[in-house]
Amino acid sequence: MLTFKEKLAIIEEFPQLTRKEVSLGRINFQFEDSVMDKKNVVYHLHPNGNGFVYVGLLTGYERDDKGMVNIRNFTEKALRSVIEKSIASLSDTPSETVPDETWINQNGFNLVLTNEYDLWNVYAGELLDGTFKTYPEACAYLEQEGFHKQDSQPN
Secondary structure (H helix, E strand, O other): OOOHHHHHHHHOOOOOEEEEEOHHHOEEEEEOOOOOOOOEEEEEEOOOOOOEEEOOOOOOOOOOOOOEEEOOOOOHHHHHHHHHHHHHHOOOOOHHHOOOEEEEOOOOOEEEEEEEOOEEEEEEOOEEEEEEOOHHHHHHHHHHOOOEEOOOOOO
């Protein structure tokens, strides 16, 4: 288990994050450029080594009802990875880097994710299935519904 000082040193390597002191010696780190109302990436990092990272738009993490994963027992590699993914999930992905994508479920049903007018739309054929403000939000929705990119394998 990493110590508080080790976790703090790793987190402070991310220049995108702003340190905010909170009560009882705890520290939050916020991503001010978040495209969502959510800004806390690291929440209540405590001198005892406990703390949380926002993973609400990610898959593969056991999270609480606020979308946070406990990082008490994370390794250095796991901590860096979850912070990078959290920041990316709260960042806006420019439309020119993500062409229309076909997503498929285990039954072979296809949905298309496309960027239109600064929104991310999911289509079932010609029918609009959902609209999202960011690419990560749209991907999280599709993954929660059991879909994966056609050119990738499900998690």
